[in-house]
Amino acid sequence: MPPQNWTEIVESGYLRLFHPEAVGGTGGSPATQAAALEALARACPGTYWTATVSALLCAKLIFTYGGTERHGDLVRSLVEGRRLAAFAVVETEAGSDASTFRSAVRPADTPGGGFYISGEKSRISNAPVADVAVTLARREKPPGDDGPDWCLAFVDLRQPGVRRYDIPHMGLRGMPWGGIVFTDAHVDAADVVPVPFEELAEGMAWGWLKTSFSAIAIAESALAASVRHAKERVSFGRPLAHMEGVQAQLAESRAQIDAARLLARRALHERVAGRSARDLIAKLKIYATEMAVGVVVRAVQIHGAAGVTKGHEVERLYRDAEMNVIGGFTSNRLREQVAESTGLGPAVYAEFDWVTPAGLGRDPSGLDGP
Amino acid sequence: MTLLDAPVDTGTGTVGAEPLLAEGARRLADRVVRPSAAPRDRDRGWDPELFSELAGGGPGPGLAGPLVPLTRGGGGLSATQTCALLEGLGEGSRDPGLALAVVVHAVLVTVPLRAFGTETIKLDYLPRMASGEWVGGLSLRQTQGTAQAPAAVAARPVPGGWLLRGELDLVAGAPVAHHLLVVAALDGGGRTAFVVDREADGLEVGEGEPTAMRTCPWGRVVLNDCFAPDRAVLGTVGGAADEVEPLLAVLDWTFTSAPWIGVMRALAREAVGTARERRLFGRPLAHDQTVRFTLADLSIRVELASEVVRRAAAGFDAADRPSRRDAASARLFAASAARDIAERAAHLSGPFAPSGDDLAGRAHRDALFFSATGGGTEVLRPVIAASLLELG
Numbered sequence: 001m002p003p004q005n006w007t008e009i010v011e012s013g014y015l016r017l018f019h020p021e022a023v024g025g026t027g028g029s030p031a032t033q034a035a036a037l038e039a040l041a042r043a044c045p046g047t048y049w050t051a052t053v054s055a056l057l058c059a060k061l062i063f064t065y066g067g068t069e070r071h072g073d074l075v076r077s078l079v080e081g082r083r084l085a086a087f088a089v090v091e092t093e094a095g096s097d098a099s100t101f102r103s104a105v106r107p108a109d110t111p112g113g114g115f116y117i118s119g120e121k122s123r124i125s126n127a128p129v130a131d132v133a134v135t136l137a138r139r140e141k142p143p144g145d146d147g148p149d150w151c152l153a154f155v156d157l158r159q160p161g162v163r164r165y166d167i168p169h170m171g172l173r174g175m176p177w178g179g180i181v182f183t184d185a186h187v188d189a190a191d192v193v194p195v196p197f198e199e200l201a202e203g204m205a206w207g208w209l210k211t212s213f214s215a216i217a218i219a220e221s222a223l224a225a226s227v228r229h230a231k232e233r234v235s236f237g238r239p240l241a242h243m244e245g246v247q248a249q250l251a252e253s254r255a256q257i258d259a260a261r262l263l264a265r266r267a268l269h270e271r272v273a274g275r276s277a278r279d280l281i282a283k284l285k286i287y288a289t290e291m292a293v294g295v296v297v298r299a300v301q302i303h304g305a306a307g308v309t310k311g312h313e314v315e316r317l318y319r320d321a322e323m324n325v326i327g328g329f330t331s332n333r334l335r336e337q338v339a340e341s342t343g344l345g346p347a348v349y350a351e352f353d354w355v356t357p358a359g360l361g362r363d364p365s366g367l368d369g370p
Numbered sequence: 371m372t373l374l375d376a377p378v379d380t381g382t383g384t385v386g387a388e389p390l391l392a393e394g395a396r397r398l399a400d401r402v403v404r405p406s407a408a409p410r411d412r413d414r415g416w417d418p419e420l421f422s423e424l425a426g427g428g429p430g431p432g433l434a435g436p437l438v439p440l441t442r443g444g445g446g447l448s449a450t451q452t453c454a455l456l457e458g459l460g461e462g463s464r465d466p467g468l469a470l471a472v473v474v475h476a477v478l479v480t481v482p483l484r485a486f487g488t489e490t491i492k493l494d495y496l497p498r499m500a501s502g503e504w505v506g507g508l509s510l511r512q513t514q515g516t517a518q519a520p521a522a523v524a525a526r527p528v529p530g531g532w533l534l535r536g537e538l539d540l541v542a543g544a545p546v547a548h549h550l551l552v553v554a555a556l557d558g559g560g561r562t563a564f565v566v567d568r569e570a571d572g573l574e575v576g577e578g579e580p581t582a583m584r585t586c587p588w589g590r591v592v593l594n595d596c597f598a599p600d601r602a603v604l605g606t607v608g609g610a611a612d613e614v615e616p617l618l619a620v621l622d623w624t625f626t627s628a629p630w631i632g633v634m635r636a637l638a639r640e641a642v643g644t645a646r647e648r649r650l651f652g653r654p655l656a657h658d659q660t661v662r663f664t665l666a667d668l669s670i671r672v673e674l675a676s677e678v679v680r681r682a683a684a685g686f687d688a689a690d691r692p693s694r695r696d697a698a699s700a701r702l703f704a705a706s707a708a709r710d711i712a713e714r715a716a717h718l719s720g721p722f723a724p725s726g727d728d729l730a731g732r733a734h735r736d737a738l739f740f741s742a743t744g745g746g747t748e749v750l751r752p753v754i755a756a757s758l759l760e761l762g
């Protein structure tokens with residue numbers, strides 16, 4: 001991101017909107033927050049991700065789990081744009097399955113020496129450039145410690161023991177993305193916050209909400225481009241806008257984006273009012289991100305070859321849209337969560353072995369038997 | 371009654387016979403079945419004469435026994451040809467319920483008898499089934515192995531045969547059948563398939579019909595220590611899971627889909643007619659591009675569905691075993707296409723009083739039934755996945 005852009009984002013007050021004055025925020029109304037989220041994501045989804053992961057998601061996580069008393073300064077530095085944060089959860093194995101996460105925090109050998117963290121986080125937004133990482137890690141527990149198995153560690157990334165790498169990616173290219181390797185990186189004792197794993201989804205829901213607004217904005221940009229093109233492009237003697245087939249695509253997109261946006265605003269309203277709305281946000285993230293993919297596919301189609309030409313706006317949006325479906329809990333992972341919230345009970349994962357005993361696991365004989 | 375205007379060298383898999391067979395069946399069904407489809411649907415009527423006429427008295431393959439070999443008095447058609455015949459039946463009859471009754475008789479009950487029946491059973495049953503004299507029935511719950519429910523019938527051995535006990539619902543053909551195909555669980559594990567005569571002691575047919583497919587005769591069958599002789603066993607004792615069950619599943623997935631290809635063609639064609647007649651904003655609906663695109667998409671889906679169903683049928687004509695994956699994916703695709711087409715056709719015909727034989731309305735209701743049977747997506751998807759992943 002060009003430094004000038006970052007300066008302007010900081011000056012615009014965007015980063016402050018989501019937080020109370022006590023930590024340097026301006027406590028924007030839900031409507032203002034929603035408008036700002038969408039406006040920045042309309043302008044550049046990659047920049048939006050970078051700024052919002054840090055100032056909204058990470059700041060909320062630190063705020064919620066670390067508390068402002070000890071970590072007010074850290075939150076303030078993010079809100080004022082002096083520092084940039086990453087949220088490091090996923091590792092090189094299956095990101096959906098926390099049991100594959102290995103990164104761990106262990107106490108230093110000397111009393112008062114804080115902690116050391118080791119492990120590798122991968123596919124993390126802002127990782128290559130961030131100053132600090134809100135990192136999910138296992139706790140190496142001394143005997144007698146029956147606290148949670150997991151913690152969030154607020155790790156300073158500008159220290160020996162931290163190596164970063166870039167991962168080239170399909171969409172959201174304005175956002176740096178990559179891995180972080182911790183090799184006995186130091187963390188202050190106060191910056192290791194034990195958290196029960198189940199509680200984490202509560203904080204992560206801010207990320208789902210952020211991603212939903214990104215999707216809605218991408219869809220809106222794609223629709224705006226489609227409308228523009230339909231009015232301009234002449235085919236069979238009149239602009240495409242006169243073709244009902246094109247109109248139908250625009251109308252479907254309009255209806256779907258409106259539905260997603262209304263739900264997003266309601267969810268944000270709930271959150272700002274201090275309510276969890278976690279299940280609602282999970283539903284929103286699934287719909288909004290997949291909806292945006294559909295809208296963008298239509299937009300590319302309406303643009304014809306221009307839409308698949310490198311450098312065209314909808315070509316970029318096409319690549320961006322899918323990133324939201326996967327980033328920060330995939331749709332399917334969230335569907336599991338929503339299903340559970342409907343009262344179906346928790347997901348049941350079992351070895352797939354029931355087709356053959358039911359008599360459906362073999363090809364049958366032909367017409368004349370064996 | 372002949373199905374064909376031009377002679378076809380049936381039974382030898384003559385390339386190119388399928389279109390003629392389909393066209394012959396379409397015309398016959400159009401003349402014999404279609405005029406009464408709507409009233410029979412209203413009254414849940416079954417017309418034995420109509421079935422006899424479809425079964426055919428004259429030369430050429432009748433609809434009752436296309437898969438019965440010529441030497442046993444049948445049509446001697448290949449599976450692919452039979453599939454074409456059933457497509458024609460669906461299209462001409464515009465009667466999914468009756469077509470289902472025909473498929474249950476002529477394919478789902480006939481083929482397991484042909485493939486696994488004892489010689490005496492084949493000798494007795496196949497010619498009479500082919501002529502339409504004896505109608506076969508079975509419960510649609512028994513065509514997906516035990517995927518949906520454990521076998522509802524139990525069999526225990528007695529001297530000279532077996533005593534069957536249990537209840538089956540959704541038995542297509544029950545009230546008019548001469549015999550039923552029944553899969554029963556054995557005490558020590560395993561399942562056996564039987565052919566059970568309708569008149570056997572201890573077998574009762576009661577009422578019980580689904581709201582859809584009203585032109586198919588339905589019933590609920592209670593077996594109360596009903597005796598089935600050893601010769602009525604189809605295949606190996608305890609071997610149904612490897613023999614009759616996978617065969618029944620693949621037959622259901624493939625051949626109950628075949629008439630729907632024809633029904634879909636009829637629906638798509640009718641939708642074109644509707645679009646030409648109706649007006650919207652003072653213009654013919656046919657000028658509306660979204661309607662045009664919808665109809666274009668419908669015609670695409672019909673062609674795709676037709677291909678996958680035919681490929682599944684062709685599996686029975688090849689040297690290798692028929693593929694359960696092909697059959698399950700054919701059904702998955704065809705059922706979704708049928709629902710979609712029925713819904714769009716109903717949508718196009720509008721919320722007004724039905725006109726004509728109301729195929730759109732009937733098919734909308736029946737397509738739901740079609741897509742829920744054969745196991746529905748919940749059975750078809752894991753079967754396909756099991757085959758793809760070599761698991762399950």
Ligand SMILES: Cc1cc2nc3c(=O)[nH]c(=O)nc-3n(C[C@H](O)[C@H](O)[C@H](O)COP(=O)(O)OP(=O)(O)OC[C@H]3O[C@@H](n4cnc5c(N)ncnc54)[C@H](O)[C@@H]3O)c2cc1C
Pocket residue numbers: 053086087088089090091093094095096097122123124125126172323324326327328329330331332333336
């Ligand atoms: C744009 C972007 C930004 C990201 N930013 C961050 C970040 O800031 N911090 C961070 O920690 N991570 C980040 N990630 C990583 C992201 O959280 C993971 O990619 C995601 O959680 C999925 O993990 P995975 O890629 O390993 O896929 P996997 O977990 O391997 O899943 C692969 C596929 O299997 C499906 N699947 C997995 N489990 C199940 C199941 N139980 N049932 C059915 N289907 C299942 C998934 O839905 C997916 O389709 C980002 C990813 C993207 C694309």
